[in-house]
Amino acid sequence: MSNSSEALFNFCLRLGDSNLILGHRLSEWCGHAPILEEDMALMNVALDLLGQTRVLLTYAGEVEGKGRDEDKLAYHRDTFDFKNVQLVEQPNGDFAETLARQCFFDNYHYLLLEKLSVSSDQTLRDHANKALKEVRYHCQHSGEWIVRLGDGTEESHRRMQDAINETWCFTGELFTDTAEDRELAEAGVVALPSSLKDGWNKQLSAILSEATLERPEDVPVPAMGKAGAHSEHLGYLLAEMQFLQRSYPDATW
Amino acid sequence: MVTDQVSIKQKAVWAALQTVMDPEIPIVSVCDLGIVRDVDEEEVIITPTYSGCPATEMIGLDIRMALDKAGFDDVKVRTSTSPPWTTDWITPKGREKLIEAGIAPPVQSSGSKQGLFSDKPNIPCPLCQSTNTILVSQFGSTACKALYKCGDCLEPFDYFKCI
Numbered sequence: 001m002s003n004s005s006e007a008l009f010n011f012c013l014r015l016g017d018s019n020l021i022l023g024h025r026l027s028e029w030c031g032h033a034p035i036l037e038e039d040m041a042l043m044n045v046a047l048d049l050l051g052q053t054r055v056l057l058t059y060a061g062e063v064e065g066k067g068r069d070e071d072k073l074a075y076h077r078d079t080f081d082f083k084n085v086q087l088v089e090q091p092n093g094d095f096a097e098t099l100a101r102q103c104f105f106d107n108y109h110y111l112l113l114e115k116l117s118v119s120s121d122q123t124l125r126d127h128a129n130k131a132l133k134e135v136r137y138h139c140q141h142s143g144e145w146i147v148r149l150g151d152g153t154e155e156s157h158r159r160m161q162d163a164i165n166e167t168w169c170f171t172g173e174l175f176t177d178t179a180e181d182r183e184l185a186e187a188g189v190v191a192l193p194s195s196l197k198d199g200w201n202k203q204l205s206a207i208l209s210e211a212t213l214e215r216p217e218d219v220p221v222p223a224m225g226k227a228g229a230h231s232e233h234l235g236y237l238l239a240e241m242q243f244l245q246r247s248y249p250d251a252t253w
Numbered sequence: 254m255v256t257d258q259v260s261i262k263q264k265a266v267w268a269a270l271q272t273v274m275d276p277e278i279p280i281v282s283v284c285d286l287g288i289v290r291d292v293d294e295e296e297v298i299i300t301p302t303y304s305g306c307p308a309t310e311m312i313g314l315d316i317r318m319a320l321d322k323a324g325f326d327d328v329k330v331r332t333s334t335s336p337p338w339t340t341d342w343i344t345p346k347g348r349e350k351l352i353e354a355g356i357a358p359p360v361q362s363s364g365s366k367q368g369l370f371s372d373k374p375n376i377p378c379p380l381c382q383s384t385n386t387i388l389v390s391q392f393g394s395t396a397c398k399a400l401y402k403c404g405d406c407l408e409p410f411d412y413f414k415c416i
């Protein structure tokens with residue numbers, strides 16, 4: 001692969017893997033959500049993310065040109081080859097932690113897709129224009145829950161604030177530029193991650209203030225998931241998600 | 254006259270497609286939902302509603318079978334995602350059928366872009382037409398629907414969201 005197609009391949013993995021891992025995490029709530037309506041909502045969001053993953057991983061495989069399809073990329077890679085941001089691999093915790101993670105990602109995802117909707121790359125542009133319609137509803141869903149729980153009872157407020165505080169340290173990575181990000185920005189493929197930060201801060205401030213929650217202080221960015229450095233949680237998640245393909249390679253049914 | 258033949262074939266293909274129903278709302282055809290985007294003498298272009306819609310593959314298969322059954326095994330089925338599907342493409346007949354199925358059709362044009370925290374539109378109950386309705390969940394039985402409840406007849410109902 002040339003440098004530019006390698007950067008594009010990695011970008012598709014970064015967004016595709018983030019969608020895939022977050023979708024898998026949400027699907028762990030199936031049958032366990034606090035209320036039936038929420039069980040369905042989380043599964044619908046997971047399904048949207050999975051559908052979007054298929055587009056991105058399929059395209060990644062085409063850009064790479066080694067004959068890997070969406071399934072090969074999802075099931076036949078190991079932890080260090082995954083490029084998802086660390087935020088999305090964090091365990092579900094309680095419902096508040098799931099929502100903090102979701103709200104941080106949804107708002108970032110929306111702003112990223114807005115930039116991608118005018119990309120010089122046609123496949124990514126088409127993908128973004130479709131996905132934006134779906135992610136708008138994800139943002140509404142997670143944002144409204146943060147407000148409901150933050151501005152709710154004493155206990156829901158405390159637990160929502162704890163969740164925001166615990167999860168905040170993983171948001172720095174979303175806006176950190178790498179050499180590849182700069183290359184892609186120059187080629188007009190997608191704007192720099194750092195350029196999304198003001199918009200994200202604005203949206204989060206609006207949500208947190210309506211929810212009567214405090215915005216935590218920014219902290220130094222830990223190791224970067226998008227460079228392949230992950231927390232121990234991802235290995236357990238992959239062990240479960242990839243079990244069948246690891247035990248019975250290329251099994252179909 | 255070649256052009257006449259072409260249009261006859263196109264009409265016949267459209268007619269065959271009218272018999273293909275959405276697997277999740279089986280009284281509305283895939284044409285009335287705007288899933289069939291275009292038909293020419295060589296191919297039928299279809300578009301998925303949502304990226305993760307699990308019915309997409311089944312709809313493609315149902316369309317293939319309807320074409321084969323009508324003798325159009327030379328007509329290909331192609332999926333296109335650009336421009337993305339919008340609820341604006343649901344036909345007036347499709348909207349009527351949705352109400353018949355107890356599903357409130359989308360009330361706004363997708364062009365009227367709502368903000369992330371804009372006011373929710375007022376959705377009339379498909380059963381008693383009351384506008385005294387409340388949103389229960391932004392995600393109903395499928396990603397394309399939200400769950401509402403009527404304050405007058407007290408029935409829960411699905412609303413086909415605008416996208």
Ligand SMILES: [Zn+2]
Nearest residue numbers: 378381403406
């Ligand atoms: Zn009613």
